Amino acid sequence: MKRREFLKTGAMAVVGSAVAASGLVTTASGAEEAVPKFSTLKPAEAQTLLQVSRQIFPHRKLTDAPYWAVVSQLDIAAQADPSVATMLADGVAQLNSSQGSKFVDLNDQHKVEALKAIETTPFFQKVRGVELQTLYSDPAVFKAMGYQGASYAMGGYLHHGFNDLKWLPDPPQSASPKPA
Amino acid sequence: MVKHALNDDSVIVVIGSGAGGGTLANELCQKGFKVVLLEAGQHQSSTTFHNEEWFAFDQLAWLDKRTTSGNWRVAKDFPNLPAWICKTVGGTTTHWAGASLRLQEHEFQARTHYSGIDGANLLDWPLTLAELEPYYAKAETKMGVTRTNDIPGLPGNNNFKVMYNGATRVGYKTVHTGRMAINSRPRDGRSSCWQLGFCFQGCKSGAKWSTLYTEIPKAEATGKLDLRPESMVMQIQHDANGKATGVLYADKDGQHQLQRARIVCVAGNSIETPRLLLNSSSTTFPNGLANSSGQVGKNYMRHTTGSVFGVFKKPVHFYRGTVMAGIVQDEAVLDTSRGFTGGFELETISLGLPFTAAFLNPGAWGADYTDVLEQYPNMAAMWIVGEDMPQEKNAVTLHPTEKDKFGLPIPNVHYDDHANDLAMRSYAFKKGAAIYDAVGATRTIEVPPYPSTHNLGTCRQSEKAGDGVCNKWGQTHDVKNLFISDGSQFTTSAAENPTLTIVSLAIRQADYIGEQCGKQNL
Numbered sequence A: 001m002k003r004r005e006f007l008k009t010g011a012m013a014v015v016g017s018a019v020a021a022s023g024l025v026t027t028a029s030g031a032e033e034a035v036p037k038f039s040t041l042k043p044a045e046a047q048t049l050l051q052v053s054r055q056i057f058p059h060r061k062l063t064d065a066p067y068w069a070v071v072s073q074l075d076i077a078a079q080a081d082p083s084v085a086t087m088l089a090d091g092v093a094q095l096n097s098s099q100g101s102k103f104v105d106l107n108d109q110h111k112v113e114a115l116k117a118i119e120t121t122p123f124f125q126k127v128r129g130v131e132l133q134t135l136y137s138d139p140a141v142f143k144a145m146g147y148q149g150a151s152y153a154m155g156g157y158l159h160h161g162f163n164d165l166k167w168l169p170d171p172p173q174s175a176s177p178k179p180a
Numbered sequence B: 001m002v003k004h005a006l007n008d009d010s011v012i013v014v015i016g017s018g019a020g021g022g023t024l025a026n027e028l029c030q031k032g033f034k035v036v037l038l039e040a041g042q043h044q045s046s047t048t049f050h051n052e053e054w055f056a057f058d059q060l061a062w063l064d065k066r067t068t069s070g071n072w073r074v075a076k077d078f079p080n081l082p083a084w085i086c087k088t089v090g091g092t093t094t095h096w097a098g099a100s101l102r103l104q105e106h107e108f109q110a111r112t113h114y115s116g117i118d119g120a121n122l123l124d125w126p127l128t129l130a131e132l133e134p135y136y137a138k139a140e141t142k143m144g145v146t147r148t149n150d151i152p153g154l155p156g157n158n159n160f161k162v163m164y165n166g167a168t169r170v171g172y173k174t175v176h177t178g179r180m181a182i183n184s185r186p187r188d189g190r191s192s193c194w195q196l197g198f199c200f201q202g203c204k205s206g207a208k209w210s211t212l213y214t215e216i217p218k219a220e221a222t223g224k225l226d227l228r229p230e231s232m233v234m235q236i237q238h239d240a241n242g243k244a245t246g247v248l249y250a251d252k253d254g255q256h257q258l259q260r261a262r263i264v265c266v267a268g269n270s271i272e273t274p275r276l277l278l279n280s281s282s283t284t285f286p287n288g289l290a291n292s293s294g295q296v297g298k299n300y301m302r303h304t305t306g307s308v309f310g311v312f313k314k315p316v317h318f319y320r321g322t323v324m325a326g327i328v329q330d331e332a333v334l335d336t337s338r339g340f341t342g343g344f345e346l347e348t349i350s351l352g353l354p355f356t357a358a359f360l361n362p363g364a365w366g367a368d369y370t371d372v373l374e375q376y377p378n379m380a381a382m383w384i385v386g387e388d389m390p391q392e393k394n395a396v397t398l399h400p401t402e403k404d405k406f407g408l409p410i411p412n413v414h415y416d417d418h419a420n421d422l423a424m425r426s427y428a429f430k431k432g433a434a435i436y437d438a439v440g441a442t443r444t445i446e447v448p449p450y451p452s453t454h455n456l457g458t459c460r461q462s463e464k465a466g467d468g469v470c471n472k473w474g475q476t477h478d479v480k481n482l483f484i485s486d487g488s489q490f491t492t493s494a495a496e497n498p499t500l501t502i503v504s505l506a507i508r509q510a511d512y513i514g515e516q517c518g519k520q521n522l
Helices: A017-021 A043-056 A065-080 A082-098 A108-116 A122-135 A139-145 B020-029 B053-060 B073-077 B106-113 B128-145 B158-169 B215-221 B270-277 B353-357 B367-372 B421-438 B498-519
Strands: B011-016 B036-037 B066-071 B226-228 B232-238 B244-250 B256-260 B263-265 B306-309 B344-348 B379-386 B395-402 B409-413 B443-447 B482-484
Touching: A017 B158, A043 A065, A043 A082, A043 A108, A043 A122, A065 A122, A065 A139, A082 A108, A082 A122, A122 B353, A139 B353, B011 B020, B011 B244, B020 B036, B020 B215, B020 B226, B020 B498, B036 B215, B053 B353, B066 B073, B106 B128, B128 B498, B158 B344, B158 B379, B158 B421, B215 B226, B232 B270, B263 B270, B263 B498, B270 B395, B270 B409, B306 B353, B306 B421, B344 B421, B353 B367, B379 B421, B421 B443
Parallel strands: B011 B036, B011 B263, B036 B226, B066 B409, B263 B482
Antiparallel strands: B232 B244, B244 B256, B306 B379, B306 B443, B344 B379, B395 B409
16 A cells, blocks of 8 residues: 555655656746646646645745646646546536636635535545645745754754754753753 | 574564564574564665655555554544554664653553443453563663663753643643653664654664664574565464464565474564464464454554644744653553543654644645644644553454455454543643643644554453463463564553563563473473
8 A cells, every 4th residue: 555545545656746846937926837747637727736736735935836746746646547637637627617617717715615515525635635745745845834854964953953942941951961 | 694494493483573573583592592583574774764754654654455443533534544553674663752661560450450441341461560670671771761771861852841841830740851762872882862853764873772773683693583574474374283383474575485483473563463363263273373262353452642732932843853852741640530540641742744734633624724834833742642441342353355465354453432541532632732831832733643653452461361362471372382472462551652561571571482492391
């Protein structure tokens, strides 16, 4: 069993979405961005999935780049398994028909309502599961969220702030001895 | 490296290389026994470990499919991952956090002290604290447990500072950086702790005790150990007299091999150990090997767990440094006035961003959830480890239809929370929140249990053969040369992290095997 299956999504393993995210065109202002090329997803499907992923785990401080990396992983999964491609295409079609206009044209509140209505579907679970593992493993997201991640290369946090908290008193040495 | 012949029936076969099996194998080799150590997983090392949560999970965790049932929330959140334990040389000692606590005297006599609890299949251990104490001392020395043997405690990290200040402000007294099998000073050829923050992902500094780089190489140095990774045991075989004769396993190429044995010791953790006994049924043992009591797989325990996260105005960076950086022990007492029996420990815990997002509220999405995640640098967290009640219906059973790649039924893990477990968890959530509130938490979050890391009780020790699977040495009541060598032996779960007790029982079991072999009883 791959790890995704226990998260009820069933896809191939993903390690390091930074690779998938590279080469994307993004602008600092968040203005028009180029849609990356995908092997299986159609451009309109990819745009919809981008907006879906921005609603599932919304972080205003993030550009579209890490969310495009999520769509890239969905594209890889769709290429590897035709049933996933069908599930994603059908899911997008359902979202586009549910509220009388295309999902990407809905305001935030209506986008959330549209997703709430399908949150138990395999389509939603698939996107959420892939996004959970891709978005929150992205070094750019680590940085934006204030997580420093791997520490081995710098010799651990021993000399890099493991006990630097100053807004509370230090415990006595009987409870917390000084480092060796 | 030594190779023992498949038809050598003088070897002792140990199944599983974690806290129980890895320790037992070394202790037996030190006594001069020839040991074949069969491990289902691959051989990693501190060099191949990664400071990355999903990568390490894929590398180390036991991901073979399992199913779940029962009213525990794990069955809903992680239906095919009841346990977060490891399939790798060193077993779950690669993943454990290092907390090394002795069980308390009253916890060995749970039936005596906790009598009259409906639905609990309580039993006293056939063993007392006094009998185990010399072995606890040996285990603490072996593992280099801090605050024993004049080994200083570890320095507390930021997560501990928050716990310490909050806990002492609400009146708790026994609050410190714990008894940890993590070097606070260089010891036993291993470095001191670098505060990497990735205890769960395999310790790259080697400061945390793991059989992978302590017991197993020491056993290999004797010239007596034949370690065979990627070897999945399918069946324990026996002769007409009901004596174990060897084990059938699939090697790394999927080829079936039959290793003859003088003695077989099973340490596959509390899901695979009973599964193997149940899958070893025969005409002589139609209900599974060593299962005349019907207790194999029953009384599955996983501790009453849960986490409390606190969010603060200022940064904590709880992911820096040891994961279990400190403990509050005041609630690990026998005091039924709290509305439940048994006790619990509160221990700091930390998760990286990937696993915080996965575990803080499994299944959640949307702005309410991401608003909390954006507070990540300002979080502190603690884990509840409490005694859960053994219940006969909580059981590891063989799936009626689903089979693994070897054609063997996969295990189903059923667990219903006992009313006592629910009362304890509810109380512990409130106490944990009070600790964080006392130091200005803007918000506290009750986090549901993760997949189980403390899996216990499915081949329990009992005085009488009808009440359990093995005696106080881990020797099965039914098959004299078959031993249970892992946490499956636990008669009850107690409030403490189980590894130190598993290691102590393994050292003691090795002494018993040595003595019995000397008397020609085995």
